[in-house]
Amino acid sequence: MSLLSITDLAAGYGPLEVLHGFDLQVNQGEIVVILGANGAGKTTTMRAISGMIPRRGRIVFDGQDISSSSPDSIVRLGIAQVPQGRGTFADLTVEDNMLAGAYIRRDEVLADVERWFDVFPRLRERRSQRAGSLSGGEQQMLAIARALMSRPRLLLCDEPSLGLAPLITQELFGVLKKLNAEEGLSILLVEQNANLALKVAHRVYLLETGNVVSSGSAAELAADDSIRKAYLGS
Amino acid sequence: MMKINHGSPQHWALRTLGVALIALIIVWVPTQMSTSRIGQFSDAFVLIIAAMSLNLVLGFTGQISIGHSAFFGIGGYTAAILIKDHGWSPGYTFYAAAALAFVVGCLIALPALRIKGIYLALVTLAVAVLFPTLVKWKKLAWLTDGAKGIDSVRYDELPVWPILGELKGRDGRAVFAYWLAFVLLVVTYLVCRGLVKSRFGRSLVAIRDNETAAAVMGVNLTVTKVLVFGVSAALCALAGVLSTLRTGVITPEGQYVTLLGSIVFLLIMVVGGAGTLWGPIVGGLVYVWLDNTTRGFGSESDGVIGFLFGWSDQSPATLILGLALVIIMFVAPYGLVGLIKRLWVKVVVVVPKPAGTSLPTTGQ
Numbered sequence: 049m050s051l052l053s054i055t056d057l058a059a060g061y062g063p064l065e066v067l068h069g070f071d072l073q074v075n076q077g078e079i080v081v082i083l084g085a086n087g088a089g090k091t092t093t094m095r096a097i098s099g100m101i102p103r104r105g106r107i108v109f110d111g112q113d114i115s116s117s118s119p120d121s122i123v124r125l126g127i128a129q130v131p132q133g134r135g136t137f138a139d140l141t142v143e144d145n146m147l148a149g150a151y152i153r154r155d156e157v158l159a160d161v162e163r164w165f166d167v168f169p170r171l172r173e174r175r176s177q178r179a180g181s182l183s184g185g186e187q188q189m190l191a192i193a194r195a196l197m198s199r200p201r202l203l204l205c206d207e208p209s210l211g212l213a214p215l216i217t218q219e220l221f222g223v224l225k226k227l228n229a230e231e232g233l234s235i236l237l238v239e240q241n242a243n244l245a246l247k248v249a250h251r252v253y254l255l256e257t258g259n260v261v262s263s264g265s266a267a268e269l270a271a272d273d274s275i276r277k278a279y280l281g282s
Numbered sequence: 283m284m285k286i287n288h289g290s291p292q293h294w295a296l297r298t299l300g301v302a303l304i305a306l307i308i309v310w311v312p313t314q315m316s317t318s319r320i321g322q323f324s325d326a327f328v329l330i331i332a333a334m335s336l337n338l339v340l341g342f343t344g345q346i347s348i349g350h351s352a353f354f355g356i357g358g359y360t361a362a363i364l365i366k367d368h369g370w371s372p373g374y375t376f377y378a379a380a381a382l383a384f385v386v387g388c389l390i391a392l393p394a395l396r397i398k399g400i401y402l403a404l405v406t407l408a409v410a411v412l413f414p415t416l417v418k419w420k421k422l423a424w425l426t427d428g429a430k431g432i433d434s435v436r437y438d439e440l441p442v443w444p445i446l447g448e449l450k451g452r453d454g455r456a457v458f459a460y461w462l463a464f465v466l467l468v469v470t471y472l473v474c475r476g477l478v479k480s481r482f483g484r485s486l487v488a489i490r491d492n493e494t495a496a497a498v499m500g501v502n503l504t505v506t507k508v509l510v511f512g513v514s515a516a517l518c519a520l521a522g523v524l525s526t527l528r529t530g531v532i533t534p535e536g537q538y539v540t541l542l543g544s545i546v547f548l549l550i551m552v553v554g555g556a557g558t559l560w561g562p563i564v565g566g567l568v569y570v571w572l573d574n575t576t577r578g579f580g581s582e583s584d585g586v587i588g589f590l591f592g593w594s595d596q597s598p599a600t601l602i603l604g605l606a607l608v609i610i611m612f613v614a615p616y617g618l619v620g621l622i623k624r625l626w627v628k629v630v631v632v633v634p635k636p637a638g639t640s641l642p643t644t645g646q
């Protein structure tokens with residue numbers, strides 16, 4: 049069943065159109081990866097889904113048309129976003145960042161904080177530290193944990209591996225995969241590293257200058273010669 | 283350096299000592315000091331309230347406003363007009379002024395907050411500049427008395443408060459104004475503290491730190507910013523009412539009603555410590571102290587001070603504070619409060635509770 053269904057999505061900034069009308073689906077329980085070069089429009093796609101920029105086309109989430117909804121009502125419906133470049137609240141403590149993530153909820157919030165501290169134990173050790181003083185990897189974990197605090201059904205994750213050491217990236221993707229497998233969390237992930245992307249993804253979309261040029265299962269794309277050349281470097 | 287645990291007897295003793303010391307000063311001022319000194323403290327309280335209100339939008343939410351002098355003026359004029367023309371009892375004008383300023387604040391914020399940074403600064407700057415002009419406008423003279431302003435705004439008879447008893451004459455008025463300002467200062471502090479330490483307050487700091495991330499957290503940016511601007515305007519209007527009641531006059535060019543007022547609030551907030559609850563308090567006291575010690579520098583000094591400030595016939599407090607600000611930005615990015623905290627930890631460190639032991643089981 050399709051959880052997120054996008055048809056003919058166009059969006060941009062002012063007069064500049066960046067996305068030129070493409071379709072994209074995320075099914076319940078899937079990890080879908082958007083692959084694309086710098087400037088292809090991956091972040092813009094994420095922003096369009098979460099309602100941060102004006103957009104045209106149809107975006108349906110769980111049967112509801114959200115193509116003209118405001119960001120806060122979209123969060124309430126169950127879509128959380130980890131913005132590119134982390135975007136933790138530097139002056140709030142780790143714990144307050146988590147609580148801010150639960151802004152739309154009031155119940156069992158503290159239990160959830162502990163729960164995500166179990167998943168990211170480094171964050172527990174630093175719970176009363178300013179988020180701005182965390183390392184890059186820790187901030188990325190915090191950004192994800194914070195997004196999960198809103199109890200989303202779909203997690204939008206914009207280049208979580210950006211600037212992280214390979215080991216940390218692996219750890220992070222491990223967590224995402226586990227969340228997907230064990231909790232049934234659907235994930236739409238932006239990633240530049242194709243090797244990594246193809247390992248975690250069920251399905252992949254290839255974005256080039258605002259258009260989807262190719263899509264299919266991870267295995268299909270990995271087998272495609274032209275894609276191997278362009279994105280896998282072999 | 284001494285280490286004590288959070289919540290330990292020593293920690294409580296230290297806290298009690300601090301509170302007792304502050305209480306002693308609060309009571310000492312109106313009972314032991316001269317009437318003019320009492321007036322200076324009342325003035326400081328007024329400025330602290332205004333700076334606290336500004337701190338809410340600028341310090342905590344990161345939305346710049348140079349227009350708070352207008353809200354201060356709205357407060358002052360509302361009180362003066364209601365008391366003089368409509369025979370209101372002064373106490374009720376606080377509510378009216380706060381309500382009016384809240385509405386005006388929200389109306390200004392609604393379009394202004396869609397724009398950001400320098401543009402927001404310019405819009406609020408325009409508000410600050412327009413307010414005195416508007417008040418002086420001939421067509422509004424029936425309401426505001428034009429350039430000459432409104433005077434003799436005061437309590438006909440001072441209310442009798444418990445403990446204070448009956449207060450009379452000039453000295454009595456000063457003492458009453460002091461306590462009135464103090465009560466409102468406490469109210470303002472509690473409002474700010476309540477807002478800042480709540481879920482709403484977290485969303486304010488979130489907006490300041492990263493607007494995009496706050497929005498994808500489900501914070502409605504427009505509603506939150508407009509509301510906090512309205513509340514801030516209302517609190518600033520309280521300061522305006524207080525100031526008018528204390529001095530008995532309000533004029534379009536009066537103290538803190540013009541752009542200079544906004545600058546003073548801004549200086550107090552930043553020098554004291556933006557985005558901290560105690561910053562405006564420290565900043566306000568320092569400013570009023572500076573203002574009074576340096577008042578004569580321009581006209582009646584010789585030597586170095588006369589050379590430095592002889593050209594000015596005004597108190598150079600704003601200038602000095604402005605210079606101090608530049609220095610503070612380098613040595614104490616979190617203002618005087620930040621500096622005090624940094625020095626204080628060299629004396630006593632309060633060790634926070636170990637992580638994870640203080641969890642309430644329900645709610646936040």
Ligand SMILES: Nc1ncnc2c1ncn2[C@@H]1O[C@H](COP(=O)(O)OP(=O)(O)OP(=O)(O)O)[C@@H](O)[C@H]1O
Nearest residue numbers: 061064066084085086087088089090091092093132
């Ligand atoms: N706020 C903005 N205002 C104007 N143009 C923008 C804005 N953000 C992005 N763009 C433009 O839109 C295009 C797509 O940007 P986008 O951020 O979506 O790319 P991306 O695929 O996420 O790239 P990267 O991998 O580098 O993050 C770029 O050409 C960029 O210059």
Ligand SMILES: [Mg+2]
Nearest residue numbers: 090091092132
């Ligand atoms: Mg991007």
